[in-house]
Amino acid sequence: MSKPATMRRMPLIAHVDVNCFYASAERSFDPSLEGKPVVVLSNNDGCAVTRSPEAKALGIPLGEPWFKLAPRAKEWGLVALSSNYELYGDISARVMELLGRYSAWLEVYSIDEAFLGVKGTPDELLALGRTMKTAVRRNVGVPVCVGIAATKTLAKLANKWAKNNPAFDGVCHWDSVAPADRESLMGRLSVIEIWGVATRLTKRLNVLGIHSILDLSRADPVMIRDRFSVVMMRTVLELQGTPCIPMEEERIGRDQLIFSRSFATSITTAAGMRQVLSVYGQQASARLAKHGLQAKVLTAFAGTSHFNPKDTSYPSVCVPLPMPTADPVLLTRAAHTLLPHISEGVRYARAGIMVTDLRPTGNQAPLALFENPHEERRVGTLLDDVTRRYGRGSIGLGHAGIRGGPDWTMKRDMLSPRYTTHWDELPLVKAA
DNA sequence: CTGGGGTCCT
DNA sequence: AGGACCC
Numbered sequence: 001m002s003k004p005a006t007m008r009r010m011p012l013i014a015h016v017d018v019n020c021f022y023a024s025a026e027r028s029f030d031p032s033l034e035g036k037p038v039v040v041l042s043n044n045d046g047c048a049v050t051r052s053p054e055a056k057a058l059g060i061p062l063g064e065p066w067f068k069l070a071p072r073a074k075e076w077g078l079v080a081l082s083s084n085y086e087l088y089g090d091i092s093a094r095v096m097e098l099l100g101r102y103s104a105w106l107e108v109y110s111i112d113e114a115f116l117g118v119k120g121t122p123d124e125l126l127a128l129g130r131t132m133k134t135a136v137r138r139n140v141g142v143p144v145c146v147g148i149a150a151t152k153t154l155a156k157l158a159n160k161w162a163k164n165n166p167a168f169d170g171v172c173h174w175d176s177v178a179p180a181d182r183e184s185l186m187g188r189l190s191v192i193e194i195w196g197v198a199t200r201l202t203k204r205l206n207v208l209g210i211h212s213i214l215d216l217s218r219a220d221p222v223m224i225r226d227r228f229s230v231v232m233m234r235t236v237l238e239l240q241g242t243p244c245i246p247m248e249e250e251r252i253g254r255d256q257l258i259f260s261r262s263f264a265t266s267i268t269t270a271a272g273m274r275q276v277l278s279v280y281g282q283q284a285s286a287r288l289a290k291h292g293l294q295a296k297v298l299t300a301f302a303g304t305s306h307f308n309p310k311d312t313s314y315p316s317v318c319v320p321l322p323m324p325t326a327d328p329v330l331l332t333r334a335a336h337t338l339l340p341h342i343s344e345g346v347r348y349a350r351a352g353i354m355v356t357d358l359r360p361t362g363n364q365a366p367l368a369l370f371e372n373p374h375e376e377r378r379v380g381t382l383l384d385d386v387t388r389r390y391g392r393g394s395i396g397l398g399h400a401g402i403r404g405g406p407d408w409t410m411k412r413d414m415l416s417p418r419y420t421t422h423w424d425e426l427p428l429v430k431a432a
Numbered sequence: 433c434t435g436g437g438g439t440c441c442t
Numbered sequence: 443a444g445g446a447c448c449c
Contacts, residue, residue, distance in 0.1 A: 021449095042435035049435075049449095065434040083435090110449045198447060229441065231447080258437055307434060318443095352436090 012125065012148055013247075014116040015155035016099060016132060019143045019163060021112035022050035025091045026081050028141035029419045038079045041066050044262055045082055045411045082412035088112075090420040094140045102132050107247050115152055117247060122176045129171035149174035152245045153238035156195045157213070161185060186214035186239075196235050201228070213239065253291060253358065259283050260352025264411055266305070267348045270339050273302060277339070280353045281332030288326035288355065295355035296324050298331060300338035302351035313348075315341035324359055331355070 018024055022040035027033045037054035041047065047065045048055070058076055060069065066080060073080060092111045100106045105117030118125060129146035136144045145168075147159025154174050162172035174182065191213055192202040208227070210216050217239035225233035234244035259280040267273055277300060288295060301316035319334040335353050342348070 044433095044435060046433080046435050063434080067433040070433095113449080196447065200446065229446090231441070254438080256438075260436065262435065264433095305434085350435095354437095 009119060009121070010150065011105075011117050011119050012150055013152050013155040013243075014103070014118045014125075014129065014132075015113065015147045015149075015152065015159045016116065016136075016144050017113035017159060018095065018136075019145060020050050020052055021092075021142070022081075022083060022088055023052040023055070024142040025088050026084070026416055027052070028091065029087070030416065033079060036079055037076060038081065039064075039069070040081050040083050041414070042083060043412075044264065045080075045413055046262070048080075049083065080414055082415040084416050084418065086418045086421050087416065091140060091142065095136055095142065095144070098136055098139055099132060102128060102135075105247060108250070115155065115247060118148065122173055125173050126171060126176065129173065130169075133170050144170070146171045147174070148172070150241045151238040151243045153195050153235055154241065157193070160193065183214060186217060187212050189213045191216050194235060194239070196231060201232065204228070253293065253360075255358065256354055256356045257284060257287055257295075257358070258352060258354045259287075260301075260350060260354075262350040263348070267302075267351070268345055270342045270344060273342045273348065273351060274336060274339055276351055277335040277353065278332050280351075281335045282328045284331050284353060284355050285326050285328035288358070289361075292361045293358045294324035294326045294361050295331070296321055296357035296359070297355065298334040299354045299356065300335045300351075301353070302338060302342060302348045304347055305349035308347075311346065313343070313346055317341060324357075326361065 023033075023038045026038060026040065033052075035054065036052070037058055037060075038052040039048040039055050039060060040050040042049045045066050047063050048060060048069065049063070051060055051062065055078065058078070060078075069078065069080065072078070088111060095112075096106070096108050096114060099114050099116060103116040103118055107115040109115055118128060120128065125148050129148055133144050133146055136142060145159050145162040147155045147157065147162055148171075149155040149158050158172040158174040162168040162170050165172075189212060190202065191197050191205050191210060192199065194213055194216070197205070197216075204227075205211070205216065210219060216236060219236055221233045221236045221240075224236050237244045261276075263276075267276065280300075284295070284298075297318065297320055299316060299318045301314065303314040304312045306312075315338060317338050319337050321330060321334060325331065331353075338351075
């Protein structure tokens with residue numbers, strides 16, 4: 001007798017992610033951090049984006065600004081580190097390579113998370129989860145948890161449960177848990193814990209009397225689609241065990257590139273803004289060239305601080321480029337069209353540019369008439385070109401070209417070594 | 433003194 | 443174009 005369809009073993013989703021990834025990555029190379037409260041700071045040493053369990057236990061909220069933490073760091077024994085993306089990127093690649101050995105169906109979802117298509121009996125799945133967890137710990141040195149369920153949304157929820165409940169030992173197979181326990185969990189957790197639901201949607205759901213994940217899982221998907229969106233309907237169906245969010249193919253290329261920074265000291269003059277926009281133009285050019293892409297549209301923007309609600313100003317311009325280009329001269333010129341919208345004396349806390357409508361270089365067959373005279377030149381020539389056109393100091397690699405300009409460079413005062421990617425920063429191992 | 437880079441849907 | 447979400 002064949003099993004009913006619902007009993008047949010369908011492929012499931014395993015969600016694997018690294019516990020407090022940046023802090024764990026730092027720890028894997030500096031064992032002296034073990035057991036200490038550690039936070040990793042955002043760009044500019046702005047705020048705590050990752051906390052070790054000890055830092056969480058101190059009650060440090062996610063996103064807490066460093067200037068509020070700094071005065072108490074010593075008393076807490078708190079270690080703060082600037083984010084070291086080179087290190088994290090390298091560790092991430094090693095984790096993903098390892099996970100790829102356990103399933104050919106791997107979707108790298110973010111720097112520290114992956115979904116894997118998996119099959120097997122409940123016992124086999126639990127064993128697979130434990131194997132992956134142990135392997136990553138042993139081979140890469142960072143802790144992961146695993147959630148396994150019929151849908152991505154439930155797999156992420158199972159993972160969160162595994163992280164927060166030591167009884168799981170880091171691996172939760174949703175369907176192996178007693179239904180009453182699952183309902184109890186879903187009844188206790190707010191909808192804001194679900195993937196895809198944040199503060200705005202939580203408020204709107206609450207108005208309808210939907211507070212817990214259990215409430216949402218019992219809502220009528222069609223009503224949810226009508227009152228919210230297909231996205232939220234998919235979430236409801238996924239909570240009910242119906243897969244709606246498919247595994248994705250690896251994306252090649254991007255739809256947009258953004259270059260944007262907050263300034264260590266705000267910019268108050270058009271001249272200062274011109275310099276910053278020039279650097280972004282050059283960076284955009286270099287990145288587009290690296291990916292073999294050209295842009296058709298450039299948006300430039302600036303803004304005052306969100307944290308100072310008076311005299312706010314968020315000027316922006318959207319510039320269609322005359323032809324798809326990665327040329328720093330054209331990009332910089334387009335970025336400079338923001339300048340007439342910049343008011344002297346206004347304190348701009350950040351600025352940036354975004355290039356969109358990207359396409360592979362050389363995909364079009366341009367008429368010679370419209371060819372860009374700068375397109376064929378080499379980078380060195382291009383930099384000379386920009387400097388000649390816009391004046392010394394208008395552009396440069398990093399901040400080298402804007403000496404004497406405002407201090408808008410990134411603050412990274414507590415950077416750890418790039419242990420794995422730079423020979424001169426390799427960790428030293430002392431044999432006993 | 434409070435990050436930066438993305439995607440998708442309406 | 444803007445608003446929501448993600449990490």
